[in-house]
Amino acid sequence: MRPRIEIKTSPHIKEPDSVERIMRSVVLALLPVCAFSVYQFGISVAALLAVTTATAVLTEQLFNRLSGRPSTIGDYSAVITGLLLALTLPPAFPLWMAAVSAFVAIALGKALFGGLGYNPFNPALLGRAFAAAAFPEAASTWTQAGLADRFTEFLPSTLAPPFSTPASVDAYTTATPLAEWKFEGGIATETWDLMIGTIAGSAGETSALLVLACGLFLVLRGAVNWRVPVSVLGSAAATAGVFYALDPGTYPDPLFVLASGALMLGAFFMASDMSSSPVTPAGIWIYGILIGFLTVIIRFFGGLPEGVMYAILLGNAAVPLIERIAQPRMYGLRKGRGQ
Amino acid sequence: MAAKREQEPITMDTFLSGLWRENPVFVMLLGMCPVLAVTNTTENALAMGLATTFVLVCSTGLVSILRDFIPKEVRIASYIVIIATFVTVVDYAIQAISLEIYNALGAFIQLIVANCMILGRAEAFASRQPLGKTLVDALGVGAGFTLALLCLGTVRELLGAGEILGIQVFADGFEPWVIMLLPPGGFFVLAGWLLLFAWIKERQNQRAAAAKEATADGR
């Protein structure tokens, strides 16, 4: 008689957490940001969120099918990619372009690299960078927040037929606070407005405070490694602070730098994407500092008003090199034999 | 490989192999720089393809003629000089034919010198084969190279500008995908073609394996 007893190797217990739970909490944390964005920009953003998320999930499913892998849409990671992609796009971005970007984000950014966990670049940002390069005009056309009829009418460009040039939205366009600073020679936005989010910008870069709050929830929940936002924001503030101290007339103050653009969103939700960031704590510090620094350099000295997206992608690209030099210090390798 | 061919007569296969089976770009991954750099329009791709083919045919031809005359030790040096000469010829010829194309291709005409496909052909084929065969081979490889350039050029121009050879293809109001004309687009389109070929090949292999299994079962 052989008792029905399993043979398993230790450990026999496991911390009660899973990929799915982590991802679900990120989705949860993103919902308030999405809701506020819909409140600010209306049904155009609602449609944008729906389209990118649906496309991301369907693309994920398609590639699972093609490569004969089990379905992975249950892990919510494609949903995050979809939501975050929409949050980085301009509110008036045509839906068909959004769908193309979401397809690229998952197909090129994730599936072809082997799927969850293997993507060296942040898929949502890869999709966003693709959108910026493919449709540069639509991707840098910003509309005002809080238009009166935003809940009843779509912005004219949103519903452009697939592959066609979107209708002009000149009537609603405005400059983002960063573009105003860069191209029109000065800060024209109250920092408080940046905090509460009554500003133009991409769908998710509205309220710095709200993003901060949702991000902190994730940090406390353990879904985001606290070192990422701390190093990114700290390094951005420090870099900006140095320039501001040297020449306050030319450069904006660090608080403006932190609260404007997509820096909060990027620091808490995108630089923190685990697959495309280093695994070692020392590596994360280097990575975060690099991203914060590059963001400010691109904002202050580059041709573009906003640099978070490129800074994070460049940070992603550097991850393997960073991990080369930033392995954990191993126990017992200390010189001088202890005593 | 080369030794075997020596006995073989010139066949269609000598030409086709360079065009397809041993396509310099898609299979051998040679001469990638111009393939990526000057294929943002079909016209440029075609011009570059023809220019490269011209240099390839002329220089391998000359190498083949001189093959018994050139001592081994200065082989590579001689080839480089011969190739550079023909590139200079093409460079001036294109300037004379059309400044516009010349400006569009920029330094890449002169960079044909560095295209390892040409030196490779001179070294591996022309230095051992008679003139006739060398020319057919060079034409095949040149055609294969031009084909690859066109594969990229058409896709990039079509999506990036809605045109092919400057002729509008899509209806008015088509929104061009600017990325196709930018550097990343070059990488992505070439990667796309390679993915497509790999996928087709995999399907073929699967089918062949399935067919084999079926016949094996039948017995």
Added chain:
Amino acid sequence: MSVLSFLGGLTFPRGIEPPGRKDQTREQPIRRLSFAPRMVLPLTQHFGRPARPLVTRGQEVVRGEPIAEADGWPSVPVHAPVTGTVEGVELMPTARGPKTEAILLRTAPGDSQVVRWHRQRDLDALSRRELIDAIQDAGIVGQGGASFPTHLKLSVPDGYAVDTLVVNGCECEPFLSADHRLMVEATEWIITGVRLAMRAVGAPQAVIGVEDNKPDAVAALQAAVAGDDAIRVTQLKSKYPQGSEKMLIKALLDREVPSGGLPYEIGAVVNNIGTMAQLGYLLPRGEGLIERVITVAGPGVERPGNYRVPVGTPLRYLLEAVGFEGDDPSRIILGGPMMGNTVAFLDVPVTKGVSGVLVLPEGVGDETERPPTQPCIRCGRCVEVCPVGLNPAELGRLAAKRQYQVMEERFHLNDCFECGCCSYVCPSNIPLVQYFRIAKSLNRERAS
């Protein structure tokens, strides 16, 4: 040390804090069970060469009598746990898998708990070397899990000096509380043992490290050593795997055992609390090791507790005695849930190194739930907990691609001491430490 103690108490860097789950047993005083009708005594209950049997089939033995002798220096004798008849010397399955030779004893009905065999010595008169011989004769092996012969550990090689005897009272594994009970109930034996061990290794001082989830044990020990400056009792922050000797040395002495080295190289020797208790109990009496305290616990046990069990008691008997029906598919683990191994047969016995028997059915309690394995998402949690400072994420990826050599050459695979912290925290539930064990054994195979 001071750097480590700034928050929440003295400890080592990294590691994990799994729920202790010790409430079930920690208040339960040590109890005895009746003798099993048949005892199984493997000749290798220790690390080293098997003992040589001294008895033959049919021979009568009394409780405490040696029934197998040490085969040279790296070996220890085995003593009869009960009075009874030798049924034979046969190949028996062991918890670790392959069958090994074991002496089978039929217990004489109505045998009492009295030990009938002694070899009295004047402990105070013994030289260091004689003391170590006495320890070997008592058949003492490490009670902390590895079953390393204690006399071997206490004999420091020439050229090295041990300045500190470290006593391991951490018991950092969840569920287990045997050491805890010993510290509360057998304080005197422990202190006696510590003094003997200090003499044997020639260490001028001893440190007993106890985790702060056992305040009563700390208090008891501190009271017992009051006035003795040579023995210090230090409270440590509760964290797994504090009980691992390398981590304990780091926490208590802020020294690091060199990679690939042993503790004596940095002047320390680590012994388990239970080992000390055995020393302090057996040597003055001149007895051999025939019993040990184990924790029997887990959601599947009716009468969990700490039991003083004769070595050789088959698990089936033990489990029936504490009220467990062995037929439902559950996991029986020897040791704690982090390091212990499951057994295949309930016929295997409790041996000298077994510190606990755990019955852990799947899905009982949050930590026994096992989500399906998913690809590594590079969350870095494993890196943050690995007490050795390895990169389990990278090691795991390399293992999945069978790059075992790279694991060893570039990522220090051989320094992994298999604590399982990485597997415990991995949200993708990747069997990391399991991979590493396979990788190590394959590398070893290739090397040989």
Added chain:
Amino acid sequence: MSEASQSQQMAPAPTSSLRLVGTLGVIALLAGLLVVSVVEWTRPIIADNHERALQQAVFDVIPGATQRRDFVLTDDGPVPKEEAEERGPIIHAGYTEDGALAGVALEASGRGYADVIRILYGYDPSCECIVGMSVLESQETPGLGDRIETDPDFLGSIEGLDASLTEDGSGLKYGIRTVDPGEREEPGDIDGITGATVSAEAIGDMLHRSANERLPQLRGHWSELERNE
């Protein structure tokens, strides 16, 4: 490459160095001959091509011009290119059918979004205004930055753009600059291009810098450019 080294190792007895140098010499000679003959043959055609392209560009930016003459701007004013001894900025003067000065074309360049942009612009002294602009060289993003070559509002606002000098002739009266589309206020303002702010501003900037420097230098010398003999 690897085949090359292999066959090198297998090479039989080494050839004499005289033969090596000789072979290389013969090949170099052949090559030189070929190149020289091609260059000689194409040289006039190429020169003609360049000339025609320049002519076209000049006529493009100076409406009404059908003839052209080049001058070098020296410290003492423009000198016909044929007679010039010094080097200096080239000024292309354009003349109408009947030989009257229709305007001058000047080159300017500056950093754009992707790389340096080079432009040619026409200035008509009679209206003291810029009359046309064409891009000679740019790497700006197709479909975005390259609208500086096609955007009608942008180009339209450059045609006729005021470039009059201050009373003392030391510089432009109204600075030239690019503003947001539809927000022109000053005579020197150019309509920007949505989405290509950087490129459009670069043009305004280089027009301003070039005109602000060259026009004062040309002041008082217009008569020397006046007739097309």
Added chain:
Amino acid sequence: MDADSLSYIFLNAAIINNFVLALFLGICPILGVSGKLGTAFPMGVASAFVMLIASLAAYGINIVLGYFELEFLSLIAYIAVIASAVQLVEMVVKKFSPPLYRALGIFLPLITTNCAILGVALFQTSYEYDFLQSLTYSLGAGAGFILAIVLMAGLREQVDLADVPSVARGAAMSLMLAGVLSLAFMGFAGLGG
């Protein structure tokens, strides 16, 4: 920053218009030798070094040929002189610094005349850079080449441990990575403006 300033020339060649990622020069070594960081880095350094030689050689050739008005021979002269100069350097390095030769030497013949090297000579000529500018340009181009090849190698090593679908393995994967890198480098556009 002024378009002629040395710092701009360096930045432009290194990151804004990176030789590999924006100008498509030196793709073959990027595809061929970027599989492992251990070889990619010395390869990058060797290429950067040869770029420096090429730049100096081209500067000299331009002066000589310009003097005799033989500009049409420049291409032939570049390639011949650069190739011989590299051979010379190879011999010198081999003689005086065997460790350096072991680290870099094996790569030198491979890269003598690839298009990134020749590109340095051609571009600095077409930009009409003076001596210092040419030098800076070649250093920038070299730094950019090292950056690109090292980033590629790191990414490829990482992707090698991934479950990449079979069709995407090999050259297609390298090209995708190069494409994304090129996309990311677009963030540097207009830097210093």
